[in-house]
Every structure is written in C-alpha cells, then in structure tokens.
Amino acid sequence: MTFVLPIGPQHPALKEPEHFRVEVKGEEVVDVDVRLGYVHRGIERELARRSFARGLFLSQRVCGICTTHHGLCYCQAVEQLAGVEVPERAEYARTIMAELERIQSHLLWTGVAAHEIGFDTLFMLLWRDRELVMDLRELISGNRVHPSMETLGGVRWDIRPEHELKVERSLKKLEAEVKRYIDLFTSDRTILARCEGVGVLRRQDALELCAVGPTARGSGVPFDVRRDDPYAAYGELEFEVVTEEGQDVLARALVRLREIMESIEIIREAIEAMPKGALRARFPPEVPDGEAVARVEAPRGELLYYVMARGGDKPERVRIRTPTYANLASLKPMLVGSTIADVPIVLASIDPCFSCTDRITVVDVETGASKVVSKLELRRRTS
Amino acid sequence: MRAEEILELLRDYIVEAKSVGERRIFATTDAAKYRQALRALKDRGFVHLSTITGVDLGDRMEVIYHVDCGGIVLNLKLPLPRESPSLRTVTDIFPGAVLYERDLMEMLGVRVEYHPDPRRLFLPDDWPANKYPLRKEE
Amino acid sequence: MNSLDFLFAYFVFPGLLFAGVVGLLLGGIDRKLTGRMQNRVGPPIWQEFLDVGKLFSKEDITPSAAQGLIFTAAPLVALGSIVAIFLLLPVNSPRPALSSVADLIVIIYLLNIPAICAMLGGYSSACPFGVVGSGRYIAQLLGYELVFILAVLAAALRVGSLSVADVVAYQAGKGWLALQPRLLPAAVAAILAAQGKVLRVPFDIPEAETEIVHGPLTEYSGPKLALFRIAYDIEVFAVAALIVALFFGGPVAHTLDGIYVPGVVSFLIKCFALVLLTTCVRNICARLRIDQALKFFWTFAALLAFISLVSVL
Numbered sequence: 001m002t003f004v005l006p007i008g009p010q011h012p013a014l015k016e017p018e019h020f021r022v023e024v025k026g027e028e029v030v031d032v033d034v035r036l037g038y039v040h041r042g043i044e045r046e047l048a049r050r051s052f053a054r055g056l057f058l059s060q061r062v063c064g065i066c067t068t069h070h071g072l073c074y075c076q077a078v079e080q081l082a083g084v085e086v087p088e089r090a091e092y093a094r095t096i097m098a099e100l101e102r103i104q105s106h107l108l109w110t111g112v113a114a115h116e117i118g119f120d121t122l123f124m125l126l127w128r129d130r131e132l133v134m135d136l137r138e139l140i141s142g143n144r145v146h147p148s149m150e151t152l153g154g155v156r157w158d159i160r161p162e163h164e165l166k167v168e169r170s171l172k173k174l175e176a177e178v179k180r181y182i183d184l185f186t187s188d189r190t191i192l193a194r195c196e197g198v199g200v201l202r203r204q205d206a207l208e209l210c211a212v213g214p215t216a217r218g219s220g221v222p223f224d225v226r227r228d229d230p231y232a233a234y235g236e237l238e239f240e241v242v243t244e245e246g247q248d249v250l251a252r253a254l255v256r257l258r259e260i261m262e263s264i265e266i267i268r269e270a271i272e273a274m275p276k277g278a279l280r281a282r283f284p285p286e287v288p289d290g291e292a293v294a295r296v297e298a299p300r301g302e303l304l305y306y307v308m309a310r311g312g313d314k315p316e317r318v319r320i321r322t323p324t325y326a327n328l329a330s331l332k333p334m335l336v337g338s339t340i341a342d343v344p345i346v347l348a349s350i351d352p353c354f355s356c357t358d359r360i361t362v363v364d365v366e367t368g369a370s371k372v373v374s375k376l377e378l379r380r381r382t383s
Numbered sequence: 384m385r386a387e388e389i390l391e392l393l394r395d396y397i398v399e400a401k402s403v404g405e406r407r408i409f410a411t412t413d414a415a416k417y418r419q420a421l422r423a424l425k426d427r428g429f430v431h432l433s434t435i436t437g438v439d440l441g442d443r444m445e446v447i448y449h450v451d452c453g454g455i456v457l458n459l460k461l462p463l464p465r466e467s468p469s470l471r472t473v474t475d476i477f478p479g480a481v482l483y484e485r486d487l488m489e490m491l492g493v494r495v496e497y498h499p500d501p502r503r504l505f506l507p508d509d510w511p512a513n514k515y516p517l518r519k520e521e
Numbered sequence: 522m523n524s525l526d527f528l529f530a531y532f533v534f535p536g537l538l539f540a541g542v543v544g545l546l547l548g549g550i551d552r553k554l555t556g557r558m559q560n561r562v563g564p565p566i567w568q569e570f571l572d573v574g575k576l577f578s579k580e581d582i583t584p585s586a587a588q589g590l591i592f593t594a595a596p597l598v599a600l601g602s603i604v605a606i607f608l609l610l611p612v613n614s615p616r617p618a619l620s621s622v623a624d625l626i627v628i629i630y631l632l633n634i635p636a637i638c639a640m641l642g643g644y645s646s647a648c649p650f651g652v653v654g655s656g657r658y659i660a661q662l663l664g665y666e667l668v669f670i671l672a673v674l675a676a677a678l679r680v681g682s683l684s685v686a687d688v689v690a691y692q693a694g695k696g697w698l699a700l701q702p703r704l705l706p707a708a709v710a711a712i713l714a715a716q717g718k719v720l721r722v723p724f725d726i727p728e729a730e731t732e733i734v735h736g737p738l739t740e741y742s743g744p745k746l747a748l749f750r751i752a753y754d755i756e757v758f759a760v761a762a763l764i765v766a767l768f769f770g771g772p773v774a775h776t777l778d779g780i781y782v783p784g785v786v787s788f789l790i791k792c793f794a795l796v797l798l799t800t801c802v803r804n805i806c807a808r809l810r811i812d813q814a815l816k817f818f819w820t821f822a823a824l825l826a827f828i829s830l831v832s833v834l
Contacts, residue, residue: 034482036505045516080403118808124559137515139663190723190807207430223431228454229406293407293449293456295433304433304449306458321434321449321483329481341810 013073015363029343030359034337035327037247038327047318052150054080055315059305062320064145065108065327069298070320071150076231077307078152078315084281088155088233092274095233096167097140097149098296099263099270103174104133104262105299106256109351110181116345117194122184129177132170139163154280171264178260185253193248199346200246209329213301215350216258217243218252225297236273239266249349256351286313299314300316300351324353384427389452392427396420397459406455414470416463417448421476421495424450424457432473435483437491444468444493469494490517530619535619535785537604543789544754545569550793551757551800558654558804569754576747584740586647595645596741599638603755606631610762611771613785615689623683625673630764632718635752636662642749654736658727660811664818665717665724671826672711675696676767679704679833685763689771699768707829708768712798713822715764717814719757721803728812761795762788769795 021033043062047055059074079086086094091186111126134144140163141147141156141249149155159167185191201211206219216223224241226234242258244251291308301323310316327350334346386402393400393410396419400410412420431451438445444463449456463470472482472495484495485504492515495501503510522739530536556563583589589644608619609628621627643655676698677683680691693697699708717724728735737748765771769791772784809817 042516053827114807119806120722121555121559121804122807124561128560188807190809193809193813194807207480210431210433210477223451224465228451229456291409291458293458295456295621302433302451306434306447306449308434308438316440317436317438319434319436319438325482326434326479329479339810339812 029335029338032332062174065105066298067146068097069296072303073148073294073296073303075150077292077294077305081290081309082287086154087278088275089277091233092270093155094160096267099267102263102299103260104130106260113348117350153283184255198342199249200247201334205333211330212323212326214252214255215327218255219246219247220245225295225302237269252349393420409458411460431475437487471496472498491515493501535607540607540755544758547796548754554800573747577744579743581743588645588689590646595638595642596745599635599752600748602634603633603752606759611689611766616686620686635756638748639737646740648740651737651739654727664815665714668710668818668822669714672707675707675829692770697770703832704829706825710822710826711764715760717775721799723806723809761792765791
C-alpha cells in the first residue's frame with residue numbers, strides 16, 4: 001500500500017522539528033531513519049560566546065519541560081570548574097525543584113500519550129493534576145515554566161515553611177491521583193490494547209544502543225544518574241530506581257508513573273532533612289582553566305554537560321547531550337516490526353522533546369515510492 | 384569499580400590521565416590505541432557510551448569519548464591533527480555511537496571511516512559542504 | 522400524502538427543522554457533558570448552533586484540485602438523505618410520516634448515505650488526509666454495519682415484519698423488545714454498532730481529534746462543512762431514533778393526571794438517554810486501532826446479534 005501524502009503549504013509538517021523516514025511493506029514497518037535539525041539553534045556555539053553567568057539562562061532554555069535540569073547540570077559543571085561548593089541547603093532546594101520538575105514532566109508525557117491513543121479525558125485529567133505542580137513552582141520561584149531557581153553557587157530563593165505546607169498538601173492529592181492512574185494503565189482494556197506489546201525494546205538493544213531514562217528502565221536496565229553518580233542531595237536520600245520488565249510502551253508508561261510516586265517521597269524526605277543555612281556560595285569572577293563533566297537524571301534520562309574553560313570569562317566549549325538524543329537510536333528496533341498504526345505512540349514513548357509535529361516519511365520498499373506524512377496525520381490515519 | 388581500577392585497566396592504552404574527585408577521569412589516548420581502550424572498557428561490562436564530544440582547540444582537534452563506568456565518567460580524549468582529522472568508527476564496539484559520530488562529522492569535519500551511515504544529522508540539506516559550524520574561524 | 526403535507530413533513534416536522542434543532546442541541550449537550558466529565562467547564566449547550574452559524578458565514582472554498590461536482594454535492598446529499606430518514610421514523614406516533622411495506626430496508630440504506638457521502642467527499646477532495654480517512658471509514662463501515670443489520674434483522678424477525686410501524690405497534694402491546702431476553706443481545710449489539718456508526722471513541726478511527734481537521738472532511742470549510750456538521754448531528758439523532766423505535770418502544774403517548782403528553786416527548790427522552798450513553802462511553806475509552814475495532818465488531822458484537830437472530834428464528 002503506498003501513501004500519497006505530500007507536504008502542502010498548510011501542512012503542519014512545515015514546522016516540525018524532526019523527521020522519521022519509515023520504510024513499510026504494506027502495514028509493517030521495515031526500517032526507520034531519523035532526520036533531525038529542525039529546531040537546531042546552534043546553542044553549543046552560542047554558549048561559547050556568552051559569559052558563564054549569561055550562559056545559565058541560555059542553558060535553561062534548551063527545553064521548556066526539563067529547564068531546571070539543564071540549568072542544574074550547567075551550574076554543576078561550571079561550579080566544578082570554579083571549585084565552588086554549593087551550600088547544603090541549596091543542594092536540597094535544588095533536589096526538591098528537580099523532583100517537582102520530574103513530576104510535571106511525567107504527568108505532561110502521560111497526558112500526551114493518552115491523547116495519542118485517543119483518550120482525551122485522561123489527557124485532561126492528567127494535565128489538571130499537573131497544575132498542582134505548576135502552582136507549586138510558581139509559589140516557590142514566581143514562575144510556572146522556567147522557575148530558574150538554580151544559579152551559579154546555589155539557588156536564588158528559599159523554600160520557606162509556608163511553602164512546605166502547601167507542597168505537602170498538593171503531594172497528598174497527587175499521590176492519590178497517580179495511584180488511580182497506575183491502576184488505570186494496568187487494567188483499562190483500551191489502554192492495554194494500544195500499549196501492551198507495542199514498541200518492544202529488548203534489554204540487549206537498550207544496552208547496545210546506550211538508551212537512557214525511562215526508555216532504558218522500561219526494558220529492565222537500572223541506569224539512573226541519581227543513584228549511580230549522585231548529585232545535589234541525592235546521595236543522602238533514600239529512593240528506588242524504578243524499572244519494569246515489559247520492554248514495551250506500557251512498561252515505559254508505568255516507569256514514569258511509578259517514578260512520580262518515588263519523586264513525591266523524595267520531596268517529602270528532602271523537606272524533612274533540609275538543613276538550615278546559606279542559599280548560595282560566592283562565585284568567583286573568573287573561572288580557572290580546566291574541563292568538567294556534569295550529569296543529571298533529567299525526566300527523559302541522563303543529561304550530560306561537558307564544559308571546558310580556557311581563560312576569559314566565556315567557556316571554550318560546551319557540549320550538551322540531551323537524553324532524547326541518546327534514545328533516538330533505540331527507535332529503530334522499537335519500530336521495526338510494528339504496524340504503522342503504532343508509530344505515533346511508539347515515538348511518543350521515548351518522550352521526545354519535540355513531540356508536537358514530527359514528520360514521518362513512509363516508503364514502500366516494493367514500489368520505492370516515498371511520501372511524507374506528518375505525525376498529526378499519522379495519528380489520525382493510524383488510530 | 385573505583386577510579387584507580389579503571390586507570391589500571393586502561394594502563395596500556397593511555398598516554399596520561401588525571402582523576403578529578405571520585406567519579407571523573409580525564410585520560411588521553413592516541414590514534415593507535417583508542418579503539419583498544421574502548422574495547423577493553425566494553426569487555427569489562429561498561430557498555431554505556433554517554434556521548435562523543437568534538438573540540439577545536441586551535442592547534443589541534445580533540446575527540447572525547449565519555450564512557451559511563453558504573454557511575455564514574457571516563458573522558459577518553461583523542462587528539463587529532465587539525466588538517467584532515469580522521470579516525471575510525473567505534474560503532475562496532477558501541478553501536479550507540481552511530482548518531483554521535485555523524486554529529487562529529489558535520490559539526491567539526493572529522494572524517495569517521497567505516498561509519499555505516501555517514502549522512503548529515505542536524506544541518507539542513509542545503510548547508511554548504513565544507514563549512515563546519517564548530518570549527519574556529521581563521 | 523399530498524405535496525403540502527410532504528413539504529411540511531420534510532422541512533419542518535419531523536424533517537429538517539425538528540431534526541436539525543434537536544440534533545444540534547444533542548451535539549451541544551454532548552460537548553458540555555464531555556467537558557464536565559473531563560473536569561472542564563465545556564461549551565454552552567447551544568454551541569453547535571453558534572458554530573454552524575459561524576461556518577455558514579465563511580467563504581465557500583473548493584480546492585482547485587478537487588472534483589468540484591462531487592465535492593459540493595456530497596454534503597448536500599448527506600443532509601438530504603439524513604433528513605429524509607425522519608420521514609420514515611416514528612417520531613410522534615407509531616406511524617411515521619411516510620411508510621411503506623419494507624421501510625426498514627430503506628432506512629438502513631438511507632442511514633448509510635451520509636457515511637458514503639463523507640467518503641466521497643474525502644476522495645474527491647484531492648487531499649491526502651481525506652483519502653486515507655475515507656479508506657479507514659470504509660474499513661470501519663464493514664465492521665459495524667454487519668452487526669447493525671443483524672441486530673435490526675433480529676428485531677424484524679421477532680415481529681414478523683420489515684416495517685418500523687409494525688415493530689413499534691408490536692412493542693405497544695408486548696413491551697420493549699430490549700426487555701425480551703431473546704432480543705437483549707441484539708439491542709446491545711445495535712448500541713455497540715451505533716457507537717461505530719456515529720464515529721465516537723473508541724471508534725472515531727476515520728477522523729481526527731477535534732482540534733485538527735478530520736479525515737474525509739479535512740478540506741471542507743465554510744458552508745459545506747456546516748452542512749456536513751448538521752448532517753452528522755442529525756445522524757446521531759437518527760441512529761438513536763431508530764434504535765429507540767426498534768428496541769425501546771418508540772414514541773408512546775401518555776396521559777398523566779389528565780394531561781395529554783404526545784408521543785414525541787417520550788421519543789425525545791429515550792433518544793436523549795441513548796445519546797448520553799454514547800457520550801459517556803466516548804469519554805471513558807481510548808481509541809482502538811482499525812484492526813482491533815474490526816475484530817471487536819466481527820467477533821464480540823456480531824456474536825451478540827447473531828445469538829438474537831438465531832433465537833428468534
């Protein structure tokens with residue numbers, strides 16, 4: 001079956017940030033190729049042209065959903081270079097903000113996934129609950145989306161006792177709701193029909209292709225930077241690394257939902273254990289030469305920043321490796337053998353950071369005809 | 384495994400090394416031995432290559448393989464001459480390197496030989512052929 | 522029936538005006554209820570009227586690559602046919618405005634015309650979304666229509682007649698067919714098929730989410746889209762009306778405390794309940810894949826209808 005789907009002037013595909021070329025034989029996917037670059041903004045080069053302090057704001061804007069993790073990772077790398085030790089209270093505050101971000105990111109993802117499989121009610125309810133977290137972020141930092149709490153040397157604001165009360169109240173509500181969502185995902189027939197056994201990534205492939213985050217953990221690979229290479233206050237907190245053995249879309253969804261529960265516990269622990277003290281350490285005006293590597297466990301997986309300083313007030317080189325980048329190679333084994341109908345939800349299951357308007361080319365290997373389909377179109381056509 | 388043990392493992396393949404803190408190692412290798420170093424790591428069970436970074440240092444290029452060794456980040460640096468820098472792919476050792484090497488090729492102009500799929504990754508199709516965005520301008 | 526009566530029946534009651542107003546109102550109530558179920562406020566219940574009115578005020582565009590004649594005729598024929606059904610359905614009394622001997626067959630046929638028009642619209646629109654959406658629509662139709670016909674056949678066999686009026690009259694004496702154990706499976710199957718017929722989740726496979734343009738109707742805009750919208754809303758009403766007539770007694774006049782309540786009231790209440798059911802179902806399910814939907818219709822739903830059919834033979 002060939003698909004005659006050109007990109008027209010009004011095609012949403014024109015704004016898409018990535019392009020997957022899917023080869024099909026009839027309904028079955030035979031091969032996948034990824035083409036990136038649509039939102040390539042040259043950030044690595046830009047960071048080398050900005051001072052370390054200004055670079056923080058740019059790094060926070062690499063992504064709107066995992067902004068805190070980008071900022072945090074950047075700060076950690078530069079703090080390593082400068083030999084600055086962040087005060088303990090700030091480390092705990094950073095941890096709390098990072099976990100709040102994880103919760104809202106996972107809720108966002110689950111809502112999007114529900115929307116992908118046509119379950120709009122679930123999407124609305126999930127995003128309603130996400131508002132609880134957004135309100136907390138606004139309460140603490142003044143911003144819903146870019147809290148920008150972290151700064152070189154510490155954090156900018158304090159988490160005050162009155163915040164703690166509100167945080168606990170919201171966490172209680174979230175806990176109850178997420179428990180229901182976990183039940184739903186494990187029992188609802190239509191969800192299971194669309195997610196179980198779909199987009200399988202074998203453990204071996206996840207390891208070979210260096211997958212990260214819930215994508216890897218859904219295939220039984222217990223890799224979590226918070227546990228393996230602790231940063232902020234994670235070294236002092238007790239938590240589980242959530243893995244699933246299902247290896248499919250459902251497993252990755254359950255990893256994320258269960259991680260929300262873990263994050264709730266981590267926040268509670270962190271609030272309990274948070275010591276009094278300074279919020280930030282003095283940051284020297286000059287950063288000495290050297291190189292540093294910082295890693296954090298962003299909601300989507302391992303995020304790595306490599307920063308090299310070589311004189312001056314600007315970095316010589318900043319290298320950012322985002323978790324989605326690491327997971328793209330894993331899409332191929334997930335998609336090969338699937339049907340076209342499953343492509344949207346499988347793509348969504350790695351929680352790509354450019355979810356709205358992906359573009360897919362479908363190539364029929366028999367006729368060689370190739371057409372371009374937007375993800376929106378694919379979703380519609382394949383549901 | 385601790386940092387000292389990793390350095391011991393790689394003793395024959397690296398020229399110099401430096402530990403920073405407990406969980407960061409910066410080691411330099413050379414074109415003859417880098418693959419053996421990576422192979423030794425993989426055989427030891429360190430299968431996670433976090434990423435590959437390319438840096439234009441002015442007088443030379445540097446390709447850094449960042450390997451996760453059970454929580455320790457080993458940064459294996461491979462210096463390359465600035466004129467026509469080239470090296471061999473490591474996708475046979477770390478299949479997950481496939482995209483990072485493409486990135487290296489298009490951003491810094493490092494030729495990666497035997498790469499299974501040496502196409503552009505991020506740059507638009509009509510980007511001029513010999514311009515490498517992360518190279519320093521003369 | 523003379524031509525004046527016919528015109529009145531077709532355009533006013535129970536035709537275009539009545540069916541249109543009720544259909545659009547039911548559509549609005551669906552959206553409001555959906556909003557509430559999703560923890561939102563939802564639009565007011567007359568939103569469909571506002572939307573359709575707005576669409577009529579827009580420019581009428583036909584894509585230049587489209588086959589203009591079919592593209593323009595499709596919404597007109599769709600609306601025309603779905604309104605015609607109401608002439609054949611019992612709305613106020615057991616006897617429809619127009620009746621003939623085997624009108625159940627005509628009704629089933631007419632009920633499919635809007636779907637076929639949508640498909641033709643999609644194919645003629647020279648739009649890739651349309652082509653693919655139409656293809657999916659055909660596949661889905663093969664699924665639910667079989668079930669629907671079997672269920673209707675079971676009811677007809679029970680009564681021994683292919684005339685809707687007879688089925689309603691039968692139920693006036695013997696009670697609702699849905700309450701008879703032999704026909705309950707058919708009633709359930711008919712409702713399941715109805716969810717597919719009106720393209721509601723889990724069976725909204727041929728068309729997309731409402732924020733983006735939908736499958737076969739992608740290239741439609743302005744007045745033509747308005748016509749399709751009205752036709753769709755009336756179709757929901759018509760499907761409910763048919764099931765109500767066949768399984769739930771149809772319009773029944775009552776006298777409460779000496780006040781005469783015409784049959785159309787009980788008819789509307791029953792239709793409303795059925796439409797509410799489809800709304801609830803569509804809000805608590807995810808969308809199935811086309812192969813899963815077909816499997817569902819051809820195994821589970823068809824089995825139910827078949828059981829009834831066999832047990833009334």
